[in-house]
Amino acid sequence: MLALKSKIPKALPHGAYLVACDNSGAKMLKLISVIGCKTVKGRIPAGGIGDLILAAVKKGKVGMRKQVVFAVIVRQKKEFRRPDGMRVSFEDNAAVVLKDKKGSPKGTLYKGPIAKEIVKRWPMVAKVASVIV
Secondary structure, three states: OOOOOOOOOOOEEOOOEEEEOEOOOEEEEEEEEEOOOOOOOOOOOEEOOOOEEEEEEEEEOOOOOOOEEEEEEEEOOOOEEOOOOOEEOOOOOEEEEEOOOOOOEOOOOEOOOEOOHHHHHOHHHHHHOOOEO
């Protein structure tokens, strides 16, 4: 997993709900933990764009519901600043469900745009994306 040049604010805390923007069978995800997030005592772990998370499927197909899956956050409402000075924000919080920790996506089609920061860090996820902002 490569480092990002832009500083992404960690806007999605433990327990946040995300839309699954792929056709994996999941509709709504609940963020359980952020992989690689180190915090101090008493601070709630949080994630931002490009972070690998563990999520519980809350809504979706019967086979997918109540499962714990790996996912990558691809959109967040909180704006973030890119190195060129441009500020980017999306209209929803969304994630893509993965098959494993390595980054191969479970779905074959994404609804909506994907942040450009995902392309460098998760190339397998970026191959399936149609719109990259």
